Amino acid sequence: MLQLREVHAFYGKSHVLHGVDLDVGSGEIVALLGRNGSGRSTTAKAIMGLVASTGSILWQGAEIVGRKTFEIAHLGIGYVPESRDIFPSLTVHQNLMLGRKRGVARPRWDFEDMYRLFPRLKERQHTDAGVLSGGEQQMLTLGRTLMGDPQLIIIDEPTEGLAPKIVEAVAAFLHELRARGVSVLLIEQKLTIALEVADRCLVMGHGRVVFAGSPAALRASDAVRREWLEV
Numbered sequence: 001m002l003q004l005r006e007v008h009a010f011y012g013k014s015h016v017l018h019g020v021d022l023d024v025g026s027g028e029i030v031a032l033l034g035r036n037g038s039g040r041s042t043t044a045k046a047i048m049g050l051v052a053s054t055g056s057i058l059w060q061g062a063e064i065v066g067r068k069t070f071e072i073a074h075l076g077i078g079y080v081p082e083s084r085d086i087f088p089s090l091t092v093h094q095n096l097m098l099g100r101k102r103g104v105a106r107p108r109w110d111f112e113d114m115y116r117l118f119p120r121l122k123e124r125q126h127t128d129a130g131v132l133s134g135g136e137q138q139m140l141t142l143g144r145t146l147m148g149d150p151q152l153i154i155i156d157e158p159t160e161g162l163a164p165k166i167v168e169a170v171a172a173f174l175h176e177l178r179a180r181g182v183s184v185l186l187i188e189q190k191l192t193i194a195l196e197v198a199d200r201c202l203v204m205g206h207g208r209v210v211f212a213g214s215p216a217a218l219r220a221s222d223a224v225r226r227e228w229l230e231v
Contacts, residue, residue, distance in 0.1 A: 001026050001183055002047070002077075002152055007055035009039075009046040016042045017053070018207040024152060029174060029184040031194035031215075033229060034204035040187045041082060043204070044154045047185075048072055048079050059152075074101075078150030082157045082187075084141045088130025092121050095129050095140055099147030107149040108180060114143040117173055135166035142173060152183040159190055171197060191229060195219060203228050 002024040009017035017039050024030045032040050046053040049069045057065050064072055073079070087095050096114055101107065115122035118139040124132065129140055138158060145153060159167045167190075174197045177184055188194045194201060195215040203211035203218070205228045211218065218224065 001028075001060060002185070003056070003058040004043075004047070005056040005058075007043070007046055007053055007057060009042050009051045009053040011042075011051060016051075016207050017046060019055070020046075020204075020207070020209055022202055022209060022212075024183050024185050027178065027181045027183060028199045029178055029186060029197055031186045031188055031198035031201045032204060033188060033191065033194055033201060033218075035229065035231070036189075038204040038228075039207040040204050041156055042207075044079065044081075044156050044185070044187060047077065047154060073148065073150075076149075076151040078145040078148055078153040080141050080145050080153065080155040080158065082160065084137050086129040086132075086137050086140050086144070088128065090129055091126050092129055092132070092140055093125040095144050096121075096147050099144035101148045107147075108182075109146045109149060114147065117176060118143060118169065135162045135169075138162060138166065139169065142170070146177075146182075150182065152185065153177065154185045154187070156187045157189065158186070159188065159193060167193065191218075191225070 004020050004022045007017055007020040020043055034040050042051060045051045047057055049067055049072050053065060056063060059075055096111060120136055121139055121143060158170050171193055174184060198215055201215055201218045202209050203224060210228055211224045
């Protein structure tokens with residue numbers, strides 16, 4: 001479904017990604033792990049056309065390097081940035097409404113799905129998004145992205161700074177995506193949640209993938225965890 005081959009990415013003259021290869025299959029959850037500065041978020045931005053990149057990024061067999069971000073989104077790739085980027089002066093319901101993709105006859109997700117997945121959003125559907133807690137804003141940006149009916153969703157650090165109960169809600173959300181056949185590229189620092197939900201784990205270091213394997217293989221590799229993940 002998604003294939004990256006020899007992807008390099010740049011911020012001005014700063015060379016951040018150094019030949020990244022990765023794949024995400026249909027209905028698969030792939031966890032992209034690594035320390036801060038390893039290139040995980042830049043990989044997501046390269047896929048979405050938000051940073052200058054070279055190499056090949058294929059989406060369902062079509063090259064998307066050089067495409068505009070809105071074009072990539074319309075092709076069926078959703079993106080939940082670490083910054084969340086909700087619309088603070090609009091209500092929860094209005095934020096969700098903005099996420100809807102026009103022209104989809106039978107979308108897989110609707111308002112009731114969002115309110116079932118995140119009951120707290122239903123309680124606060126008429127509240128301005130700017131006054132929500134960090135956890136509620138995370139729920140909202142996840143829901144808004146799903147309302148666009150993506151086939152693949154890239155989620156950057158969804159559990160950072162959240163209370164354990166909200167982390168559990170995010171994990172349940174990820175399981176729901178798998179059940180509905182939505183592919184996920186999950187960028188995470190928390191090894192526990194990644195090992196719980198992922199089908200495969202990739203570890204990044206110095207702008208390249210340094211490990212690729214199953215969650216069980218990563219659990220068994222003390223050397224990889226020590227060198228590339230543990231602080």
